Amino acid sequence: MPAADVTPPSGTRDLFPADVLLRRRTFAAIQDTFERHGFEPLDTPAFERLDVLTGKYGEEGEQLIFRILRRGEHAASGEADLALRYDLTVPLARVVARYGSQLPSPFKRYQIASVWRADRPGRGRFREFTQCDIDVAGASSLVADASVVLALIDALAAIGLEGVTVHLNDRDALHGLVAAYGIPEALGASALTALDKLAKIGPDGVADELRARGVADDAVAALHADLSAADPTAAIVARVRSDARGRVGLDRIAELMALLPAEAGVDVVHDPVLARGLGYYTGPVFELTHPALDASIAAGGRYDGLIGMFGDEPVPAVGGSLGLERILLILAEQQGLEAGGAGPGPDVLATVLDPADAADILAVAVRLRSAGIGVDVYSGEGRMKKQLRHADRRGARFALVRGATERAAGSVTLKELTSGEQTTLSEEEAVRFLRGRLAEAGGRDGGRDGGRTDG
Amino acid sequence: MPAADVTPPSGTRDLFPADVLLRRRTFAAIQDTFERHGFEPLDTPAFERLDVLTGKYGEEGEQLIFRILRRGEHAASGEADLALRYDLTVPLARVVARYGSQLPSPFKRYQIASVWRADRPGRGRFREFTQCDIDVAGASSLVADASVVLALIDALAAIGLEGVTVHLNDRDALHGLVAAYGIPEALGASALTALDKLAKIGPDGVADELRARGVADDAVAALHADLSAADPTAAIVARVRSDARGRVGLDRIAELMALLPAEAGVDVVHDPVLARGLGYYTGPVFELTHPALDASIAAGGRYDGLIGMFGDEPVPAVGGSLGLERILLILAEQQGLEAGGAGPGPDVLATVLDPADAADILAVAVRLRSAGIGVDVYSGEGRMKKQLRHADRRGARFALVRGATERAAGSVTLKELTSGEQTTLSEEEAVRFLRGRLAEAGGRDGGRDGGRTDG
Numbered sequence: 001m002p003a004a005d006v007t008p009p010s011g012t013r014d015l016f017p018a019d020v021l022l023r024r025r026t027f028a029a030i031q032d033t034f035e036r037h038g039f040e041p042l043d044t045p046a047f048e049r050l051d052v053l054t055g056k057y058g059e060e061g062e063q064l065i066f067r068i069l070r071r072g073e074h075a076a077s078g079e080a081d082l083a084l085r086y087d088l089t090v091p092l093a094r095v096v097a098r099y100g101s102q103l104p105s106p107f108k109r110y111q112i113a114s115v116w117r118a119d120r121p122g123r124g125r126f127r128e129f130t131q132c133d134i135d136v137a138g139a140s141s142l143v144a145d146a147s148v149v150l151a152l153i154d155a156l157a158a159i160g161l162e163g164v165t166v167h168l169n170d171r172d173a174l175h176g177l178v179a180a181y182g183i184p185e186a187l188g189a190s191a192l193t194a195l196d197k198l199a200k201i202g203p204d205g206v207a208d209e210l211r212a213r214g215v216a217d218d219a220v221a222a223l224h225a226d227l228s229a230a231d232p233t234a235a236i237v238a239r240v241r242s243d244a245r246g247r248v249g250l251d252r253i254a255e256l257m258a259l260l261p262a263e264a265g266v267d268v269v270h271d272p273v274l275a276r277g278l279g280y281y282t283g284p285v286f287e288l289t290h291p292a293l294d295a296s297i298a299a300g301g302r303y304d305g306l307i308g309m310f311g312d313e314p315v316p317a318v319g320g321s322l323g324l325e326r327i328l329l330i331l332a333e334q335q336g337l338e339a340g341g342a343g344p345g346p347d348v349l350a351t352v353l354d355p356a357d358a359a360d361i362l363a364v365a366v367r368l369r370s371a372g373i374g375v376d377v378y379s380g381e382g383r384m385k386k387q388l389r390h391a392d393r394r395g396a397r398f399a400l401v402r403g404a405t406e407r408a409a410g411s412v413t414l415k416e417l418t419s420g421e422q423t424t425l426s427e428e429e430a431v432r433f434l435r436g437r438l439a440e441a442g443g444r445d446g447g448r449d450g451g452r453t454d455g
Numbered sequence: 456m457p458a459a460d461v462t463p464p465s466g467t468r469d470l471f472p473a474d475v476l477l478r479r480r481t482f483a484a485i486q487d488t489f490e491r492h493g494f495e496p497l498d499t500p501a502f503e504r505l506d507v508l509t510g511k512y513g514e515e516g517e518q519l520i521f522r523i524l525r526r527g528e529h530a531a532s533g534e535a536d537l538a539l540r541y542d543l544t545v546p547l548a549r550v551v552a553r554y555g556s557q558l559p560s561p562f563k564r565y566q567i568a569s570v571w572r573a574d575r576p577g578r579g580r581f582r583e584f585t586q587c588d589i590d591v592a593g594a595s596s597l598v599a600d601a602s603v604v605l606a607l608i609d610a611l612a613a614i615g616l617e618g619v620t621v622h623l624n625d626r627d628a629l630h631g632l633v634a635a636y637g638i639p640e641a642l643g644a645s646a647l648t649a650l651d652k653l654a655k656i657g658p659d660g661v662a663d664e665l666r667a668r669g670v671a672d673d674a675v676a677a678l679h680a681d682l683s684a685a686d687p688t689a690a691i692v693a694r695v696r697s698d699a700r701g702r703v704g705l706d707r708i709a710e711l712m713a714l715l716p717a718e719a720g721v722d723v724v725h726d727p728v729l730a731r732g733l734g735y736y737t738g739p740v741f742e743l744t745h746p747a748l749d750a751s752i753a754a755g756g757r758y759d760g761l762i763g764m765f766g767d768e769p770v771p772a773v774g775g776s777l778g779l780e781r782i783l784l785i786l787a788e789q790q791g792l793e794a795g796g797a798g799p800g801p802d803v804l805a806t807v808l809d810p811a812d813a814a815d816i817l818a819v820a821v822r823l824r825s826a827g828i829g830v831d832v833y834s835g836e837g838r839m840k841k842q843l844r845h846a847d848r849r850g851a852r853f854a855l856v857r858g859a860t861e862r863a864a865g866s867v868t869l870k871e872l873t874s875g876e877q878t879t880l881s882e883e884e885a886v887r888f889l890r891g892r893l894a895e896a897g898g899r900d901g902g903r904d905g906g907r908t909d910g
Contacts, residue, residue: 004507006553006765012500020496038801038831041475045467052459067524071573078533080524098461106835118526143813144834261818310461346493358598363716376493379599380561
């Protein structure tokens with residue numbers, strides 16, 4: 001057989017125990033939070049019919065869809081009929097169209113799942129990555145918008161990311177801004193893209209970019225002055241208020257702010273240049289930021305046009321996403337996890353020095369496990385030293401040794417791997433001893449499932 | 456936009472709360488068991504380089520691989536360069552070849568993940584389904600074989616499927632059988648396929664099939680006589696023992712049986728006609744059966760040739776799979792779950808009768824949640840009756856009502872949806888009351904995470 005390339009495909013990863021367990025713990029805490037907020041889990045297939053996905057992501061996105069070849073007699077055609085899920089919004093729209101009135105209304109669902117995009121891979125940018133979406137379909141009330149924001153805030157708190165700031169804006173307020181500064185509607189979207197970069201490039205940078213995008217000098221000058229004011233938000237809001245549609249947006253922002261209770265313990269600010277790609281959104285838009293990260297950690301908004309795309313009726317909807325891959329990087333760093341690292345090891349690694357002892361040691365392992373202790377039995381070959389090295393590498397807390405002496409006495413020898421301390425106990429005593437020592441350290445469940453109980 | 460077909464693609468499913476939560480609970484209990492047995496989680500990409508998968512599954516399997524079209528300028532070529540994971544064994548072999556000595560040795564890993572096969576969909580047969588594999592790579596000791604069997608038994612017990620029977624056999628014993636009955640080696644595999652059907656079609660059926668496959672009359676007669684004996688196993692074993700390779704296999708079966716401790720509480724039987732597809736396996740093979748199911752519920756064996764396929768050295772390995780999709784069907788039936796059904800609802804659904812009350816009710820919800828109670832806030836439009844119907848449909852335990860009277864008094868009205876009982880309490884009393892009532896019913900965590908604590 002010719003040597004195959006055994007690296008994972010470009011932009012994908014093999015995930016080892018530390019990564020898998022961090023993900024599992026993080027997802028569990030988030031899922032639990034979403035469910036406590038009344039969002040229900042939904043899972044959809046990894047691939048969709050090709051025509052369900054095409055025409056939904058613009059020309060650029062369209063290029064990034066992974067298409068699946070037809071099979072059997074049609075394989076030779078070189079044609080695709082299926083494609084890997086590109087996001088979780090289009091599958092939701094399909095589900096809403098398919099199951100319609102069988103779903104609760106409003107339909108509050110969350111989905112944490114892989115999506116695939118043939119993007120150029122880069123640091124922190126993958127072709128297979130996990131998205132985490134919550135949406136409320138079928139609700140036009142701002143209670144739904146507030147519910148999405150509050151659930152995201154709580155999910156972040158559940159994984160230890162407290163102290164987020166919510167940045168709010170509204171599509172109508174943005175339209176009002178464009179009109180109020182006298183920017184022609186045709187240049188509106190482009191101008192807003194420039195304004196959205198304020199935090200990154202500052203007022204001068206924005207002014208340069210606005211000019212480069214063809215915005216007239218007066219408008220640029222007025223914007224630059226307001227962006228450089230002592231209170232830029234107040235200056236811009238005053239201007240937006242001069243436009244009727246702008247006022248609708250400002251009122252909606254105020255209304256949504258009033259729905260986010262002080263008890264939620266977060267800062268909510270109106271960010272009048274927050275745009276998030278106008279095309280998609282129809283009402284409030286929001287971003288959540290956290291001191292641990294310069295970019296946003298979650299975002300979303302109201303998009304009343306999208307969920308109804310496969311049906312006859314428009315479906316009002318609001319949703320948000322957690323930037324999960326970015327969040328996992330922060331958490332791994334906070335927890336000192338190495339990518340590709342080992343997970344928490346077994347409580348006990350039972351050594352087997354003489355194959356003739358194996359049956360006896362496997363039986364001890366069964367008894368210890370039924371007493372709630374995790375036991376790995378060494379199945380390789382090698383002397384004690386090699387087996388202890390293996391136990392160490394696997395992150396086991398204790399090595400168990402049971403030779404002829406111990407067997408005759410019905411005892412086991414336990415060696416704590418960090419301290420090297422060794423003690424010989426009856427099996428019954430060993431269970432009590434191990435339970436005590438493992439509980440002290442929070443036990444494996446404390447370590448492994450911490451995220452579940454934090455939630 | 457032309458109406459798209461909004462059903463999930465052929466052979467795939469949309470999974471609703473009851474299904475998602477059953478899966479999550481089941482997987483968590485299995486994962487926990489595997490980890491307590493010293494198996495580590497591994498996750499690999501959904502797709503692999505095409506050449507990693509081709510040539511691994513025989514001609515028939517090859518047809519069932521979902522191939523992914525090249526992208527960008529190469530898309531027009533109609534060629535594929537990637538393919539969806541077809542099983543979890545080839546990715547494991549790739550990982551072993553890629554990371555080699557960086558992995559613990561022996562490397563005990565488990566993976567529970569979707570695989571995709573373009574099989575003809577049928578009842579219980581899907582094109583996207585979950586596999587659950589455990590393997591020990593790099594161990595030739597039968598301790599590894601025993602470890603796999605014991606972990607599978609415990610995993611099944613952890614999800615409530617106790618009382619399995621382990622059926623053991625061995626490839627060398629099967630070779631011995633073929634030789635001992637005078638079946639030509641060229642007909643061996645075919646004859647074993649016929650013998651493997653004994654439980655389904657009985658001795659007469661097997662004899663007919665053996666004849667149809669070209670096995671000579673004497674051999675068929677001898678086999679038929681032994682299969683029809685009072686103790687067919689003893690009769691066949693006696694014959695197999697006449698062959699040198701057969702004896703090697705029989706001794707190995709006895710050795711493995713001796714490694715499966717009585718404490719594990721399972722029946723272990725030698726099934727001399729259990730074959731499981733000879734090509735793959737090199738030593739012991741096994742199947743686990745459970746009274747709730749006529750087919751096997753888990754299976755596996757030793758396959759020393761496969762894991763080394765991408766490297767220069769052979770890697771001894773033994774593994775097993777749980778028949779997860781089948782198991783999930785049994786569990787759903789046992790638990791009376793409807794496919795597509797609702798999950799456990801929120802503890803409380805807070806009604807919002809007057810939009811002016813929304814801010815106050817969202818704040819109550821925040822306070823109740825921080826006291827550990829799950830609260831969904833209704834975000835649709837509609838009168839009390841509609842909101843209560845929604846609460847009922849969502850499976851909420853209580854509906855919360857807070858009008859002007861309650862707000863003035865700092866109280867809430869709670870209506871238990873099953874009994875219709877209604878009570879007005881201060882918020883503080885409400886928290887105590889809800890905690891008590893929810894704990895009585897096992898609470899949401901009792902229901903949701905039951906599988907974790909069973910393990």
